[in-house]
Amino acid sequence: MEKREIFPFTAIVGQEQMKLALILNVINPALSGVLIRGEKGTAKSTAVRALAEILPQIEVIKRCPFRLQASETGEICKKCVVGDCPSSRDMDCVPETCMAAIKVIELPVGATEDRVVGTMDLEHALKKGEKRVDPGILAAAHRGILYVDEVNLLDDHVVDVLLDSAAMGVNTIEREGVSFSHPARFTLVGTMNPEEGELRPQLLDRFGLCVSIEGAHDPEERVAVMERRAEFDDDPKAFCQRWQEESRALSNKIERGISLYPRVTIERPLLFEIASFCLDVGVDGHRGDIIILKTAKTLAAYHGRTEVTSQDVAHGAELALPHRIRRKPLQEVASDVNALRNQNRKGKAV
Amino acid sequence: MFHSKVFPFSAIVGQENLKLCLILNAINPGIGGVLIRGEKGTAKSTTVRGLADILPPPFSLVTLPLNATEDRVTGGMDFNRAIKEGKKILQPGVLAEAHQGILYVDEINLLDDHIVDIILDAAASGMNRVEREGISFCHPASFMLVGTMNPEEGDLRPQLLDRFGLCVEVVSEKDPELRVILMEERERYDQDPDQYRSVHGKENQTLAEIIKQAGLLLPRVKITKPSRAFIAELCSTNNVAGHRCDIVLEQAAKAHAAWLGHTEVTLDDIGIVAGFALFHRKRDAAPPPPPEPPQPDKDELDKDQPDKNQDDNEQNEDPEQTGQENPGPPDKEEPGQEGIDKEPGEMETPDKNQENAPETGGDKNPQDPEQVFEVGASFQVKKISSPKDRKMRRGSGRRSRSRVSQKQGRYVKSSMKRINNDVALDATLRAAAPFQAARDIPQGLMVCLKPEDIREKIREKRMGNFLVFLVDASGSMGARGRMAASKGAILSLLLDAYQKRDRVAMVSFRKSEAWVNLPPTSSIELAASYLKEMPVGGRTPLSAGLEKTHQLVNNALNRDPGTRPIVLIITDGKSNVALGENKPVDEALMFASKMGEDDRVKYIVVDTESQGIVTFGLAPKIAAAMGADCCKIDDLKAEALVGLARASA
Incomplete structure (x- = not known):
């Protein structure tokens, strides 16, 4: 079967905040995800799916169903009840590794808990007296991107499972006295239309960044959207080829960002700026501070700098804070963080 | 299983109270655990994990997953051995794993109540008794229970709160300097966790040593009679229920003395720990709920508290405060703002409304100007749920009990029907037992199971409902602050609906029509803004409202027959516009009785008519026609229920 072409990430018109948020997460997985809030038909899903094309490669163990890295083997491999990789039988062997692209795994809204967590084939166990595990979506998403469309419509107990593994980086398959755990650390990317209901605060907090998007208002931009789409539908292959150059340039920029990140520094006054930003707008806890800092550093790395600027901090706050601002019960998520801050400051000055 | 790296306990910035509470419990497990209340992202988990990391080996940290089932918690039959060896052996659950360690329950207020019960029982008795699935077993399970909760997500029942020895409130640091240090430490850790851990290894060791020494000293710590008297006095002035608080306080004070290295409890020791023991137990002279943190931004939650409600009422009686001057809804309130503006929770002055209302409020005048009333005071809502039935449902939420077709919830019995491979091992073995003699048992096994033996579990759990609000928005509701009070009641129900994960819809009627203001949604925020x-x-036009609601509910039932609608009708019942030829009131009654025939829907009529010399009592009539409960707004309050129970006791 011929590979279906995906609309290239770089060819998406506008939606700069969303694209940036996604790129930053690729450069620095510690940002722990993006929540994309917005109306229907704003290229949310297209962007996330297209991300796969520009993702860098990581080292994984060959044939490992959990896509472990070399440092993660050991205890888990001894108990592994799935794979047929040599390390599950022979503890002394040095596992073979290979390079593989980071994956984007989609979690469908209707997914059952079994599908997400993984299942134990109980009937098999009853008949043969041995365990057999079928790993779920969380196993596949380890070290990759877990994409949840309409994340606000997920069943509550699937949300619980997501929260558990997001918090601990571990997923546990448990049925009838059998328990098997494997690492599950992923970048959580969710999209939602706020009109259909809000997220629970804890889940909201798990998303590092949050962007609100809407359709373009500029007619010219709208026309550009239509044109590109038509071009793509006409001849996907040729279209993708035309954008190949740009995609490669972006991949390179991302890779440079990744290698630059550890060397990025920030001056202390800017840390105070971050703290006062969070205090001014009123956020719960300290995760906001930490995420702004990481976002600002990632931004600097992305732009090829090793020094964080105050613009990076302001931009980082814009991405990291909207969903963290303390709200009265039943109040909606803030849209403009900087405006809110100025307003609050004015309020205090008076 | 695998150790994800832990941030060193000694390097955690701030959160001194939390650290102290955890350390005291590590010194003296007799204190009975810690409940950590507070906002997200305040290093709750990090601190607990950090502590477990420095405690000596048998002290392990076991985390209870949010989706844990009962058999996972208590332990269940070990199926491998049941089939291979033909033996009934308990496969240990979370409680056994946590023995002599820390059991950490994140978001304990989101757990199923029956699981919380099991855990607290074990924590209190130090034993785990399993009497299920044909196994009877008992093993020691003494552990330090640490729970966290975010009060926004709903509170724990007072009985459960009381079981926690100490309760500590965590908030984020307000000092920019500290926040900066926190960020710096975190970055340093993230850059090289191993290096960072080794730098702080020494401090951690010192701390572990002090804890160990304090634990050894503890048995020799004495407490004098006057100190005990001081504890007793503290407890009685704070109106705590029962004696657990006294005992916890004594144990905590002893641990604190040992921590400081002296062998006699001082008044200071007691003073320092008293706050943590009293936090969740102290009550006003009146009913119990635990005090909310005095944060201006959480004011609306504070309204749950009886004392706060009183304040509001006082304000409401204050004629100086004018509500009428507020035309329409106020501009969107800014979240961070420190409650300077009038909060939506504050009620309009009924007095003022009354002045304007008589002319506008009369139903006779169709030319009424439209008004938008503020949202009145909100309160904690009493329990509302639909009756139990036998239908299987899928879903989640926290309101009504239902049979479920997923592997969640409590195992109530088994069935031969195969649905989802949720095998009930005990029942399966029992079903297979009579035939064992006649079957060839496969090599290596002790039991031969055939597909027809397999039994599945029938489970039960709580689920969200579909709440429909039918709101009377006619002129008569404007009188005497009725609308403000009704809006307050609806807002309270909405907050409750969020915590129970319900879907909501809102229908209102006035002039000559009814509208669906809010189609079925899970967005409680949207509902609240429409309400405002x-x-x-x-x-x-009451009958139009009833008709619209009937349509809405029927559509929802057609789409998903498992839906359990609860319709709340908020009205004074004074119907004066009919759809057909009949008298408006008669027509409404007729509709009502027709709607009452559908037993899949539960109706509650909230009568907003205030007590006066002349009352029409029409709402109760509608309720009677529907076979629905009828209550006043005040009856919806949780305190009212407590009050009732008290009066009858």
Whole structure:
């Protein structure tokens, strides 16, 4: 079967905040995800799916169903009840590794808990007296991107499972006295239309960044959207080829960002700026501070700098804070963080 | 299983109270655990994990997953051995794993109540008794229980709260300097966790040593009679229920003395720990709920508290405060703002409304100007749920009990029907037992199971409902602050609906029509903003409202027959516009009795008519026609229920 072409990430018109948020997460997985809030038909899903094309490669163990890295083997491999990789039988062997692209795994809204967590084939166990595990979506998403469309419509107990593994980086398959755990650390990317209901605060907090998007208002931009789409539908292959150059340039920029990140520094006054930003707008806890800092550093790395600027901090706050601002019960998520801050400051000055 | 790296306990910035509470419990497990209340992202988990990391080996940290089932918690039959060896052996659960360690329950207020019960029982008795699935077993399970909760997500029942020895409130640091240090430490850790851990290894060791020494000293710590008297006095002035608080306080004070290295409890020791023991137990002279943190931004939650409610009422009686001057909904309130503006929770002054209302409020005048009333005071809502039935449902939420077709919830019995491979091992073995003699048992096994033996579990759990609000927005509701009070009641129900994960819809009626203001949604925020802006004025087409609601509910039932609608009708019942030829009131009654025939729907009529010399009592009539409960707004309050129980006791 011929590979279906995906609309290239770089060819998406506008939606700069969303694209940036996604790129930053690729450069620095510690940002722990993006929540994309917005109306229907704003290229949310297209962007996330297209991300796969520009993702860098990581080292994984060959044939490992959990896509472990070399440092993660050991205890888990001894108990592994799935794979047929040599390390599950022979503890002394040095596992073979290979390079593989980071994956984007989609979690469908209707997914059952079994599908997400993984299942134990109980009937098999009853008949043969041995365990057999079928790993779920969380196993596949380890070290990759877990994409949840309409994340606000997920069943509550699937949300619980997501929260558990997001918090601990571990997923546990448990049925009838059998328990098997494997690492599950992923970048959580969710999209939602706020009109259909809000997220629970804890889940909201798990998303590092949050962007609100809407359709373009500029007619010219709208026309550009239509044109590109038509071009793509006409001849996907040729279209993708035309954008190949740009995609490669972006991949390179991302890779440079990744290698630059550890060397990025920030001056202390800017840390105070971050703290006062969070205090001014009123956020719960300290995760906001930490995420702004990481976002600002990632931004600097992305732009090829090793020094964080105050613009990076302001931009980082814009991405990291909207969903963290303390709200009265039943109040909606803030849209403009900087405006809110100025307003609050004015309020205090008076 | 695998150790994800832990941030060193000694390097955690701030959160001194939390650290102290955890350390005291590590010194003296007799204190009975810690409940950590507070906002997200305040290093709750990090601190607990950090502590477990420095405690000596048998002290392990076991985390209870949010989706844990009962058999996972208590332990269940070990199926491998049951089939291979033919033996009934308990496969240890979370409680056994946590023995002599820390059991950490994140978001304990989101756990199923029956699981919380099991855990607290074990924590209190130090034993885990399993009497299920044909196994009877008992093993020691003494552990330090640490729970966290975010009060926004709903509170724990007072009985459960009381079981936690100490309760500590965590908030984020307000000092920028500290926040900066926190960020710096975190970055340093993230850059090289191993290096960072080794730098702080020494401090951690010192701390572990002090804890160990304090634990050894503890048995020799004495407490004098006057100190005990001081504890007793503290407890009685704070109106705590029962004696657990006294005992916890004594144990905590002893641990604190040992921590400081002296062998006699001082008044200071007691003073320092008293706050943590009293936090969740102290009550006002009146009913119990635990005090909310005095944060201005959480004011609306504070309204749950009886004392706060009183304040509001006082304000409401204050004629100086004018509400009428507020035309329409106030501009969107800014979240961070420190409650300077009038909060939506504050009630309009009924007095003022009354002045304007008589002319506008009369139903006779169809030319009523439209008004938008503020949202009145909100309160904690009493329990509302639909009756139990036998239908299987899928879903989640926290309101009504239902049979479920997923592997969640409590195992109530088994069935031969195969649905989802949720095998009930005990029942399966029992079903297979009579035939064992006649079957060839496979090599290596002790039991031969055939597909027809397999039994599945039938489970039960709580689920969200579909709440429909039918709101009377006619002119008569504007009188005497009725609308403000009704809006307050609806807002309270909405907050409750969020915590129970319900879907909601809102229908209102006025002038000559009814509208679906809010189609079924899970967005409680949307519902709240519609509620705020809902105008009032005009005549009362109650039957139109009933009809619209009936349609809405039927559509929902057609789409998903598992839906369990609860319809709340908020009205004074003074119907004066009919759809057909009949008298408006008669027509409404007729509709009502027709709607009452559908037993899949539960109706509750909230009568807003205030007590006066002349009352029409029409709402109760509608309720009677529907076979629904009828209550006043005040009856919806949780305190009212407590009050009732008290009066009858």
